[in-house]
Amino acid sequence: MKRYLPFIMVLMTASAANAGALTHKLSSSVQLTVDAAATNVTRLGSNFSISGSGVDTTDGTTVNTISTGAITSGIYAPGTISATQDNPGSSFSFSQSYTQADAIPTSAVTVGDVANFGNITSTTAGSAGSLAGTLSTAGAITLTAGGAGTNATGQFVSELTILH
Numbered sequence: 001m002k003r004y005l006p007f008i009m010v011l012m013t014a015s016a017a018n019a020g021a022l023t024h025k026l027s028s029s030v031q032l033t034v035d036a037a038a039t040n041v042t043r044l045g046s047n048f049s050i051s052g053s054g055v056d057t058t059d060g061t062t063v064n065t066i067s068t069g070a071i072t073s074g075i076y077a078p079g080t081i082s083a084t085q086d087n088p089g090s091s092f093s094f095s096q097s098y099t100q101a102d103a104i105p106t107s108a109v110t111v112g113d114v115a116n117f118g119n120i121t122s123t124t125a126g127s128a129g130s131l132a133g134t135l136s137t138a139g140a141i142t143l144t145a146g147g148a149g150t151n152a153t154g155q156f157v158s159e160l161t162i163l164h
Contacts, residue, residue, distance in 0.1 A: 023161040028141060028154075030133035035126035035149035039109060044118035046076035046101040054092030055083040074104035126150050 048069070050057070059079045069078040083094045102117045109115040114122070126149020133152055134142045141154035 021161075021163045023159075023163075025157075025159040025161075026139065027157045027159075028135045028139055030135060030141060030143070030155075031151075031153045032131055032133050032146075033151045034128050034131065034146065035123070035151075037123065037125040039115075039120070039122040041109070041115055041117040041121075042119040043102045043104075044099070047099040048076065048078045048097070050081060050096045052083060052092065052094035054086050054090055055094050056086060058082050058084070075101045123149070 059081060069076055071077070077100075078098055081096060085092050105115060114120065127147030128150060129147030130144050131146025131150045131152060132142075132144040133154060136142075139156060141156060143152040143154050145152065
């Protein structure tokens with residue numbers, strides 16, 4: 001039995017020697033971006049409303065009619081509406097409103113130009129200028145600002161993993 005004792009002791013300690021692992025990762029990165037030119041537009045549509053009580057309407061040819069109007073280049077143009085009081089001297093109300101639509105363009109808008117739209121946002125392209133980023137072998141990050149519309153991001157990550 002004494003002869004097997006050293007061998008048994010080695011077997012008992014073997015699992016303790018393989019208790020886990022240690023991993024250490026280091027990484028550095030630099031990201032440089034220059035914004036592109038962009039234009040975002042919303043074309044406004046036509047809106048026509050009319051309401052009233054105690055009045056008769058006419059489009060000039062037919063009594064009690066509201067004009068169908070005409071559409072030209074994507075813009076609705078209502079005809080002329082006249083209102084006549086039903087009973088002179090009696091109470092009445094009449095309301096009419098019209099919002100003209102944006103015309104449909106005949107060609108694409110050039111970025112940076114102002115188009116014929118009611119809602120437009122246009123941004124010019126960024127300018128790299130002196131935009132720069134470097135990584136040294138020692139892990140140092142150096143960033144240099146660029147012109148308008150640029151971004152510079154530097155990142156250093158240290159990851160330590162202990163498994164058991």
